Amino acid sequence: MSGTDDSNAFVPSRRTVLVLGAAAASTVVTVRPALAQTAGSVLNCEIPVPGPQAGGSYIAPDGSLVAPGTPGAAPPLARPLRGEEVKNLLRSGSTPAGVDSASAQAYANYIRRLQAGMSGFTCYASLQMPR
Amino acid sequence: MRHELALRIGPVAFRIGSAWRSPLDALARLYAGYPAPEDGLCDFTVRLEPERPWRRFIRPSVAIRGDYILPDAAPLSLAHGLLAAEMGMNLQMALGQRTWLLLHAATVEKDGRAIVMTGESGAGKSTLAALLGERGWRLMGDEFALLDIGSGALLPFPRAISLKNGAIGVMEAEVEAGRFGPRLAGTPKGDIRHLRPNAEAIARMDEGAKPALILFPRFGEAAAVRGVGQAEVFMRLTQASTNYVALGRRGFDALTDLVRNVPALAIDYPDTETAVGLIADFRRELAA
Amino acid sequence: MAGPAYIADSPGAVTKVALDGLAVLFHEPSGMTHIVASPAPEILEALQEGPADLAEILRRLSEVFDVEPLPSMGRGWGGVDSATRSVPAAMPPPPQPSPIKGEGAFAEALAARLAELEAAGLVRRA
Amino acid sequence: MSGAALLVRALREPGSIGACDWNALIGAARAEQLLGSLAFRMEGQAVPARVEAIFAAARREAAHVRTRALWEAEMCRRALAPLGIPVILMKGTAFHAAGLDASLGRSVGDLDILVPRDRLDAVEAALVEAGWERLKEAGGYDDSYYRRWMHELPPLIHKDRDRMIDVHHTILPLTARPRPDAAALIEASVILPGTGRDGQVAMSPGHGFGSRGEPNLPIATRSGAVEGGQHPAPHPLHHSPAANGPPPHPGEDCLRVLAPADMVVHAAAHLLADGDLAGGLRNLWDIDRLLREFDSPDFRATLAARARLHQLDGPVARALRLSSRLYGTPVAAGRLTLADRLFEARLLARNGWGQERRKLLRFAFYLRGHWLRMPPLMLARHLWTKAVMR
Numbered sequence: 001m002s003g004t005d006d007s008n009a010f011v012p013s014r015r016t017v018l019v020l021g022a023a024a025a026s027t028v029v030t031v032r033p034a035l036a037q038t039a040g041s042v043l044n045c046e047i048p049v050p051g052p053q054a055g056g057s058y059i060a061p062d063g064s065l066v067a068p069g070t071p072g073a074a075p076p077l078a079r080p081l082r083g084e085e086v087k088n089l090l091r092s093g094s095t096p097a098g099v100d101s102a103s104a105q106a107y108a109n110y111i112r113r114l115q116a117g118m119s120g121f122t123c124y125a126s127l128q129m130p131r
Numbered sequence: 132m133r134h135e136l137a138l139r140i141g142p143v144a145f146r147i148g149s150a151w152r153s154p155l156d157a158l159a160r161l162y163a164g165y166p167a168p169e170d171g172l173c174d175f176t177v178r179l180e181p182e183r184p185w186r187r188f189i190r191p192s193v194a195i196r197g198d199y200i201l202p203d204a205a206p207l208s209l210a211h212g213l214l215a216a217e218m219g220m221n222l223q224m225a226l227g228q229r230t231w232l233l234l235h236a237a238t239v240e241k242d243g244r245a246i247v248m249t250g251e252s253g254a255g256k257s258t259l260a261a262l263l264g265e266r267g268w269r270l271m272g273d274e275f276a277l278l279d280i281g282s283g284a285l286l287p288f289p290r291a292i293s294l295k296n297g298a299i300g301v302m303e304a305e306v307e308a309g310r311f312g313p314r315l316a317g318t319p320k321g322d323i324r325h326l327r328p329n330a331e332a333i334a335r336m337d338e339g340a341k342p343a344l345i346l347f348p349r350f351g352e353a354a355a356v357r358g359v360g361q362a363e364v365f366m367r368l369t370q371a372s373t374n375y376v377a378l379g380r381r382g383f384d385a386l387t388d389l390v391r392n393v394p395a396l397a398i399d400y401p402d403t404e405t406a407v408g409l410i411a412d413f414r415r416e417l418a419a
Numbered sequence: 420m421a422g423p424a425y426i427a428d429s430p431g432a433v434t435k436v437a438l439d440g441l442a443v444l445f446h447e448p449s450g451m452t453h454i455v456a457s458p459a460p461e462i463l464e465a466l467q468e469g470p471a472d473l474a475e476i477l478r479r480l481s482e483v484f485d486v487e488p489l490p491s492m493g494r495g496w497g498g499v500d501s502a503t504r505s506v507p508a509a510m511p512p513p514p515q516p517s518p519i520k521g522e523g524a525f526a527e528a529l530a531a532r533l534a535e536l537e538a539a540g541l542v543r544r545a
Numbered sequence: 546m547s548g549a550a551l552l553v554r555a556l557r558e559p560g561s562i563g564a565c566d567w568n569a570l571i572g573a574a575r576a577e578q579l580l581g582s583l584a585f586r587m588e589g590q591a592v593p594a595r596v597e598a599i600f601a602a603a604r605r606e607a608a609h610v611r612t613r614a615l616w617e618a619e620m621c622r623r624a625l626a627p628l629g630i631p632v633i634l635m636k637g638t639a640f641h642a643a644g645l646d647a648s649l650g651r652s653v654g655d656l657d658i659l660v661p662r663d664r665l666d667a668v669e670a671a672l673v674e675a676g677w678e679r680l681k682e683a684g685g686y687d688d689s690y691y692r693r694w695m696h697e698l699p700p701l702i703h704k705d706r707d708r709m710i711d712v713h714h715t716i717l718p719l720t721a722r723p724r725p726d727a728a729a730l731i732e733a734s735v736i737l738p739g740t741g742r743d744g745q746v747a748m749s750p751g752h753g754f755g756s757r758g759e760p761n762l763p764i765a766t767r768s769g770a771v772e773g774g775q776h777p778a779p780h781p782l783h784h785s786p787a788a789n790g791p792p793p794h795p796g797e798d799c800l801r802v803l804a805p806a807d808m809v810v811h812a813a814a815h816l817l818a819d820g821d822l823a824g825g826l827r828n829l830w831d832i833d834r835l836l837r838e839f840d841s842p843d844f845r846a847t848l849a850a851r852a853r854l855h856q857l858d859g860p861v862a863r864a865l866r867l868s869s870r871l872y873g874t875p876v877a878a879g880r881l882t883l884a885d886r887l888f889e890a891r892l893l894a895r896n897g898w899g900q901e902r903r904k905l906l907r908f909a910f911y912l913r914g915h916w917l918r919m920p921p922l923m924l925a926r927h928l929w930t931k932a933v934m935r
Contacts, residue, residue, distance in 0.1 A: 018458050018484035020528035027459040028535045030705060031369045031452040033376045035225065044195075044218065044319045046205040082205070082319060123203040132898050144595065146568055148898050172595040176572045178898055198575045198899060227575075229602040361438035366454060376452070379609040380434075383445040383452055387436045449616040450609055538676060538705065540616070543623055 035122075046080035049107045051119030061102070063109025074103035083123055086111060132178065137168050141288040141336045142231075142277070144168035145220050149179040150187050154212030161213065161291050161312040161325055164333055175199075175227060177219035182206050195219045199226035211318050213325065217293065224275055225373040231277035231286060232378060232385045235371045238271035238285055239263045244343035244417060245285045246410065247276050247393075249371045255350035258298040259406050261326060265305050266407060270332040271340065280378070280385040283392070284339040289332045291325040299324045301403060343417050345395040348406060352399035356409065359395040422473050424545035425533055427466035433541075435460070449540050462532055463541060470545040473529055488524035548573030548897035549826060552583065556830060557873045559586045567596050569897025576899035577826045581607040581650025607650045614638045614653035617708050618800060621656060622740060624675035626798035628667055633659040633734045635713065635811060639802040640831070642737050647834035652827075655700070655709040659803075661731060662714035669698055669712065677701040677710060694720045716811045716855075717819055718918050723856035725814065730855075733804040741799040805839045806851040813864035814857050817888075821907070821914035825892045826871075832864050833872040840875070863888070 021027060050057050050065055057065040058073035066073050077099070081089070085096040090111065095104035114121045132148030136155045139145075146168075149155050177197040181187040192206035193215040199222060207215045224233060236249035237260035248256040257273045264270030271287040279286055291312065294302055299314070299322060312325035327333075345364060359367075368386055369375050375382045396413070400406035434445040442460045444453045458480070465471070465479040480486050536542040546554070552573040555562045562570070574580040584603035592600070618638050625632050634642050637653035660668050673679075679688075679701060691699040696719060698712040715727035803811060809832060816828040852861035862878075866885055869878040871892065881889070891910050894903040901907060 016484055018461055018480060018486050019490045020458055020486065020488050020525065020532060022489060023527050023531040025531070026535065027456040027532060028539045028541070029366075029454045030539055031376060031454070032705075032707070033373070034370045035373055044205050044207055045201075045203045047203065080205075084319060120203055122201050132900075169595070170593060171568070172593055173568050174595065174599060176568065176575075176899060178900065180900075198572065229606050230598060362441040362443070362454065363439075365438055365443055369452070376450075377606065377609060379450045379612065380445060380447070381605070383434070383443075387438075387443060390438065391436075448612070448619070450612040451616075540620060540623075544626075 045083045045123030047083075047086055047111055047114070047120035047123050048080040049077045049110055049120075059103075059106045059110045061106050061109065063106060063111075063113045065110075074106040077107065080120075081107070081111075086124070132180075137171055137173055138162055139166050139168045140220075140290050141272075142286055143175070143224070143228075143288065144173040145175050145177060145223065146171075146173040147177040147179070147216055147219065149212070149216070150181055151179070151191065151193075151209060151212060153209065154179055154193065154216050157213040157312060158216050161327055163327070164330070166336075175220070175223035177216065177223060179212060179215050179219065195222060197223050199223055201226070205319075207318070211315050213312060214315055214318055214323060217291065217325065220290070221274065228277075228374050229377060231279055232382055233372055233374045234276040234278060234368060235274070235373070236276040237273045238276045238287075238340075239268040240271055240285075240340040241268050241414060242418070243340055244414075245271060245340040246344045246346055246413070247285065247342055248346045248348050249276075249368070250347050250349065255298075255400075255403065255406070256348055257292055257294065258301060258403055259348060259410075261292045261294065261298070261302050262305065262403055262407055263410065264292075264328060264332060265302075269335060270328045278342075278385055278389060279339065280381050282339075283341070283385070283388055285342050286339045287332070287336045289328045289336050291327055294324050294326055296321045302326055342389060342393045344413055345389075345393055346410075346413075347395070347397040349397065349399045350403075350406075351401065353401060354405050354409070355399040357397050359397050361390050361395075364395045365390045424470040424472045425466060425476070425537070425542045426470045426545045427463050427536075427542050430467060433463070444541070446541065451540070453539055453541065458532060459536060459541075462529075462536065466542060473526055473533070476533075477525060477529060486525070488528045547893055547895060547902070548899065549577065549893040549895035551897065552577060552579060552895075553826065553871050553893070555583060556586055557871070559590050562587070562590065562592075566897055567593065571596070571599060572897055572899040573895050576895055578652045578824060579650075579827050579830060581610065581652055582827070582830060583650070585650040603650065610651075610653055611641045611648065613708075614641050614656070617656045617703075617706065617710075618642060619740075620675070620703075620706070621658060621672070621710060622798070622800050624671050624677075625660075625668060628664065628671055629797055630660060630664050630668075631731055631734060631797055631801055633731065633801040633803060634737075635659055635716075635803065636815070636831075639808065640834075642740070642800065643802050645835065646838045647831050649834075651831070655711050657711045657713060659713045659716070659727075659730065659734075662727065665698060665712065665714055669701070672701055672710065672712070676705060677703050694718055716814050720918050721818060722917075723814070723818060723860075725810075725855035725857060730803060730807050730811075733807055734801040735804055737800045737802060804851075805835070805844065806848040807855075809835050809839070809848055809864075810851050810855050810857050810861055813852075813861045814855070817860040817863055818857060818917060819914070821911040822888070822891050823907075826895075829864070829868055829871060829892065833868045833874045836865070836868060836874050836876055845876075867892070 050059060054065050056068055056076060058068050058070050058075055060066045060070065060073045068075075081096055088094045089096060089104060089108050093104075093108075095101050096107075099107070111120065111124055114124045133150055134152050134155050135146060135148045136158055137144065137146045138158070147155060147158065175198050177195070179193050180196060182192050182194045186192050186206075191209035193209055193212050194206045195204055195215050195218055197219055201222065207218075234247065234249060236247045237256040238245050238247050239260055240246075248259060250256055260270055260273045270289055270292075271285065272289055273292040274290055275288050277286040277288050278284075292302075303311070306326060310327040310329070312327075315323045345368075347359060347367065365386065368390065372382075372386075375386060378385075398406065398409055400409065428446070428448060432447045434447070436443045440457070442455050444455055445451075446453060461480060461484065462476060465476050468479060471479065477486065533542060537544070548569045551565060551570050555565075555570055556579070570583075571580065574583045580599075580603045584600035585607070587600055588604065614637060618634055622632060633639075635657040637648070637651050638656055640648035640651055641653065679699060688699050691697070696713050696715045696717055700709050700711055702709045716725050716730065717723060802808070812828060812832045812835060816822070816825055816832065848861065849858070852858040863885060865874070865876050865878040866881055867888055868874040869876055870881055870885070870889060887906070890903065891906055894901055894907060896902050
């Protein structure tokens with residue numbers, strides 16, 4: 001494709017079929033600041049589960065925070081998870097040392113729900129490809 | 132700060148301050164032969180300091196701080212202080228670099244043509260660049276490529292190469308012992324040993340090169356080469372750049388120019404020697 | 420089909436570079452880069468004539484293209500040059516062909532595209 | 546000289562900086578979020594090449610910062626336009642949107658807006674509808690604390706743009722002793738022309754902001770008249786709030802900023818009546834720039850009256866004294882008190898490596914920050930709950 005003739009790139013010279021696409025499809029991807037690839041070189045990170053703001057809360061299987069002692073919920077982790085442990089947990093489901101698999105799923109879901117500004121978010125973001 | 136050291140690597144100057152002496156001693160040995168910044172003027176400040184005041188003495192732990200800081204960063208043990216200094220410099224570049232478009236990529240050059248190799252960690256680009264740097268190519272950098280926005284040239288940033296686990300043995304067989312830093316066992320990323328680039332890479336650290344090929348190497352697969360479409364290259368390079376968004380329009384112009392003017396290939400390789408052979412073939416084709 | 424009318428930025432606000440059938444847009448007012456696939460660039464183009472609601476956008480597109488709500492069997496994702504396009508890894512997979520056709524399908528598909536463009540800030544309500 | 550003191554001297558008198566510890570100056574400026582402002586102040590001064598490159602990059606980045614800040618404001622405007630309420634930009638975004646001198650190189654983090662308190666729920670719902678998400682756990686202690694006692698909603702963050710918005714309904718926590726008149730703030734606010742439905746282009750970069758940042762964005766007063774704002778004519782924001790017209794137009798879809806005197810009152814409240822003075826040098830720099838730009842006999846009288854109205858005459862007077870002391874702001878501010886000297890020392894507690902110094906003093910101001918926000922019993926309960934949660 002010629003790189004310079006941009007202005008006419010989408011003006012067809014003959015009638016072309018234009019497909020609008022399914023409602024759930026996506027045709028716009030926005031470039032976001034990316035730290036993921038460099039994270040290994042810049043950051044040795046940890047994620048507390050849960051963050052200090054919610055210390056003592058239990059973590060429900062869906063990752064939400066619930067009152068201490070809620071049946072079926074996982075207790076808070078005594079130590080933060082290291083970046084490598086989080087990566088393995090999220091990518092292959094392998095459980096961190098000393099954690100049963102049901103709790104590990106709850107912790108994984110908690111981490112997936114982290115948002116910017118919450119403790120552990122930059123660590124989580126650095127382990128992911130940009131959304 | 133109690134101890135400090137200034138270093139210039141290509142166009143970027145750092146000052147590193149530390150509460151302890153040992154990380155800076157290790158850094159000075161590793162970067163022997165590098166120039167000092169002119170008049171001591173530095174672009175970035177790195178600080179290695181105790182997380183809490185008493186942690187300078189009791190179970191010393193090195194927090195990585197500086198001009199730019201990430202929350203959630205965990206401290207390293209003092210035994211890994213050299214790694215902390217290296218990560219501190221990387222962190223300043225990743226978060227604070229606003230002059231050049233920064234790509235997370237290794238770069239080697241021959242006859243004025245540069246090959247940019249990028250990919251996720253573990254793709255083997257560091258090892259590949261280190262080995263090419265000993266086999267007749269000039270190593271421009273194993274971690275960050277700096278794209279000059281006006282000229283489209285790549286600038287060298289020949290930091291010490293960070294070798295991990297298996298790559299350490301590969302390079303120990305290739306390079307004299309005096310260019311290695313200490314072996315750092317049991318870091319959060321496994322075993323790490325730093326390697327000082329050779330004398331040519333350091334002597335020519337102010338000499339840029341035109342990008343001639345963008346490579347997306349992937350280690351551990353049967354040898355294969357495929358072309359990569361421009362849109363995919365653009366997307367992958369924005370994901371490899373920490374400052375693309377912050378550079379605004381200038382970043383857009385520089386990156387679209389690069390993508391339209393430089394061919395790109397993805398290569399799979401089962402071992403480093405195979406990749407070195409493939410890259411030698413590319414070079415002949417580019418020269419032809 | 421009365422509904423909200425949409426406006427796109429003036430051409431000077433967006434720099435477009437075509438790469439392999441996709442377009443990379445630099446949007447000056449936001450400083451953001453968007454990678455867009457068909458039919459997003461065509462919709463933005465159609466809005467250059469002025470504000471328009473869904474029906475009017477569809478009419479403008481139909482003047483230039485044979486508009487279909489969903490890809491027919493055997494056709495790739497999107498309409499323009501789909502045969503030669505390489506889809507980047509980070510783009511979503513092509514939508515599955517569906518038997519739904521008719522007015523509603525056009526409106527639904529176009530509304531989804533406009534919602535994406537609006538969320539990205541590339542079009543706004545008039 | 547501490548890094549912060551060197552930074553203050555460079556900002557006040559750029560020409561006085563000859564051979565200095567440039568590394569310390571830049572380190573302190575980055576740590577205080579003032580590198581952009583410093584880079585504009587030092588423009589045209591003879592500085593070493595590497596330093597000039599750092600300043601040039603900072604000036605370029607400032608343009609991008611401005612674009613992102615104004616874009617966030619515009620996306621917020623689009624989300625809230627259907628509500629037809631006055632939406633008032635505050636702090637950094639407001640300085641940029643109004644093209645004020647204070648915006649030169651000014652960093653902007655969160656978007657701060659002020660809206661009528663009785664529309665908070667509708668505002669929050671509209672923002673959530675447009676892609677902003679709650680940061681704090683809904684119904685948790687922090688969330689409830691915010692809703693009951695704070696002057697703002699719990700922070701929201703946009704899911705795609707990763708930017709935070711602070712939605713205020715007044716300028717101090719409800720627990721603080723001064724009670725600013727939020728209705729008067731809104732009543733006196735000034736419309737930014739070109740921010741309505743069809744005027745988005747006016748918010749784009751390059752408009753209202755010359756290469757040296759002369760404010761040239763015409764500002765309409767509430768009555769809707771657009772007044773000439775070309776430099777060097779007096780800035781239209783100089784009009785006293787009393788000159789404004791009828792109450793907010795129903796169906797309004799444009800953005801506003803606070804009236805000039807209220808802007809200064811808010812900046813002083815933010816610096817001195819709330820929080821622990823961390824990053825205070827930048828907030829004080831805002832005050833210096835605003836005072837210099839707005840200064841006139843009328844303005845001084847209006848500022849005094851508005852400070853009294855909002856029960857913030859003490860903080861405003863102290864802000865003037867500190868600004869005059871540190872940045873040489875030409876205002877009749879009076880002598881520094883003993884307490885002022887503690888504030889000065891707190892503001893300058895940063896060395897040339899960017900590290901904070903004077904731990905005890907900073908801790909004292911941390912306690913003061915909480916003290917200002919809360920009655921003693923409530924403070925004890927708050928700190929207790931926070932400590933137990935840790």
